[in-house]
Amino acid sequence: MKFVDEVEIRVEAGDGGAGIVSFRREKYIPEGGPDGGDGGDGGSVYLQADENLNTLIDYQFERFHRADRGTNGRSRNCTGKKSDDLIIMVPVGTRIMDVDTQEGLGDLTQHGQKILVAKGGFHGLGNARFKSSTNRAPRQKTLGTEGEVRNLKLELLLLADVGLLGLPNAGKSTFIRSVSAAKPKVADYPFTTLIPNLGVVRPEANKSFVIADIPGLIEGASDGAGLGIQFLKHLERCRILLHIIDVMPVDGSNPVDNAFAIVNELHQYSPKLAEKPRWLVFNKIDLLPADEAKALCEKIAQELGETENIYSISAINKSNTQPLIHDVMTLLESMPKEKFVETTDEEVEFKWDTYHQKAAKKSDDDDDWDEWNEDDYDVEVVYER
Numbered sequence: 001m002k003f004v005d006e007v008e009i010r011v012e013a014g015d016g017g018a019g020i021v022s023f024r025r026e027k028y029i030p031e032g033g034p035d036g037g038d039g040g041d042g043g044s045v046y047l048q049a050d051e052n053l054n055t056l057i058d059y060q061f062e063r064f065h066r067a068d069r070g071t072n073g074r075s076r077n078c079t080g081k082k083s084d085d086l087i088i089m090v091p092v093g094t095r096i097m098d099v100d101t102q103e104g105l106g107d108l109t110q111h112g113q114k115i116l117v118a119k120g121g122f123h124g125l126g127n128a129r130f131k132s133s134t135n136r137a138p139r140q141k142t143l144g145t146e147g148e149v150r151n152l153k154l155e156l157l158l159l160a161d162v163g164l165l166g167l168p169n170a171g172k173s174t175f176i177r178s179v180s181a182a183k184p185k186v187a188d189y190p191f192t193t194l195i196p197n198l199g200v201v202r203p204e205a206n207k208s209f210v211i212a213d214i215p216g217l218i219e220g221a222s223d224g225a226g227l228g229i230q231f232l233k234h235l236e237r238c239r240i241l242l243h244i245i246d247v248m249p250v251d252g253s254n255p256v257d258n259a260f261a262i263v264n265e266l267h268q269y270s271p272k273l274a275e276k277p278r279w280l281v282f283n284k285i286d287l288l289p290a291d292e293a294k295a296l297c298e299k300i301a302q303e304l305g306e307t308e309n310i311y312s313i314s315a316i317n318k319s320n321t322q323p324l325i326h327d328v329m330t331l332l333e334s335m336p337k338e339k340f341v342e343t344t345d346e347e348v349e350f351k352w353d354t355y356h357q358k359a360a361k362k363s364d365d366d367d368d369w370d371e372w373n374e375d376d377y378d379v380e381v382v383y384e385r
């Protein structure tokens with residue numbers, strides 16, 4: 001399946017249905033008052049996270065999503081029907097942004113979580129709302145309000161605890177293969193990995209964490225070199241970064257320069273990401289005799305100015321990977337789970353209620369009567385005998 005992690009869609013909530021101005025006898029208010037019913041509310045649009053989905057690809061082809069408008073009210077106090085809400089299913093990990101205002105609307109990080117993205121229009125009020133004994137019509141506008149319309153950017157961010165960072169060919173995919181059941185492609189050329197991979201690591205029977213392998217970064221990636229830095233967004237939700245450094249690059253480049261290049265790109269992308277705990281993992285130590293490997297790793301660490309959280313491994317031989325995994329698990333357990341901005345169902349209901357109350361109050365305030373002019377109303381007017 002193709003991995004698509006960014007799409008733009010347009011969502012349109014339904015307009016509120018019109019309330020009806022109805023009189024039983026021509027231009028006269030019947031006993032018991034006018035009886036035009038309210039319209040129905042327009043349908044709202046929600047995005048909901050579904051753990052069974054893992055791509056946004058469907059929305060690349062299906063960009064317009066519209067909820068129905070509420071139906072109009074009718075005479076004899078018939079209220080119009082509220083339209084069904086439209087629920088758009090997206091993968092867990094989807095971040096939502098309003099393209100026009102650049103406002104973040106939320107993150108869907110849990111299965112079933114739902115966010116209101118376009119509110120349906122409020123229904124127009126029928127004239128049955130306006131009780132009066134006089135032969136006068138309501139000034140109240142009876143049209144429903146318009147449904148919200150938004151252009152949204154959806155981004156799928158991997159939900160991983162640990163992110164792998166490094167140059168192409170450093171051995172990131174080999175590492176994820178050695179510590180998890182994930183089997184991404186490994187090859188002796190750069191840019192083997194083109195899409196992110198996730199693996200679940202189980203250091204002990206009842207403990208696990210998720211690790212993300214992303215395409216390699218190169219110097220100048222923030223200016224578009226290589227595959228660019230677009231994949232770094234998948235590391236935004238990680239709590240620890242493992243910077244994989246090839247101690248014996250085949251191209252003869254200097255591991256120290258290589259490491260600085262990666263850190264530089266990280267800062268270019270986001271200072272916040274650069275602040276995350278980042279451990280150094282020297283890889284491919286099997287290419288040297290043990291003592292030489294040890295001396296080389298110490299030298300590189302010293303030149304990088306790092307003294308803590310340094311590991312030397314051979315991903316291919318799975319040597320020294322266990323202590324690393326163990327320490328990662330221990331650190332993760334000591335960290336608070338990050339709290340994401342989310343809107344609960346209750347909050348959505350609350351907002352909706354407040355909206356109703358405001359609209360109802362407005363109609364009370366406007367509850368005066370005036371000489372009625374049919375042309376003021378862009379609605380169907382029903383006269384019944």
Ligand SMILES: Nc1nc2c(ncn2[C@@H]2O[C@H](COP(=O)(O)OP(=O)(O)OP(=O)(O)O)[C@@H](O)[C@H]2O)c(=O)[nH]1
Nearest residue numbers: 168169170171172173174187191192193216315316
């Ligand atoms: N000798 C040795 N070779 C390794 C080790 N780890 C990875 N390699 C080799 O290095 C090459 C690149 O490995 P990958 O795991 O594909 O590297 P990557 O970082 O995922 O590369 P990209 O996907 O291109 O970013 C492959 O030929 C691997 O077999 C190691 O510990 N020792």
Ligand SMILES: [Mg+2]
Nearest residue numbers: 172173192193
């Ligand atoms: Mg790879």
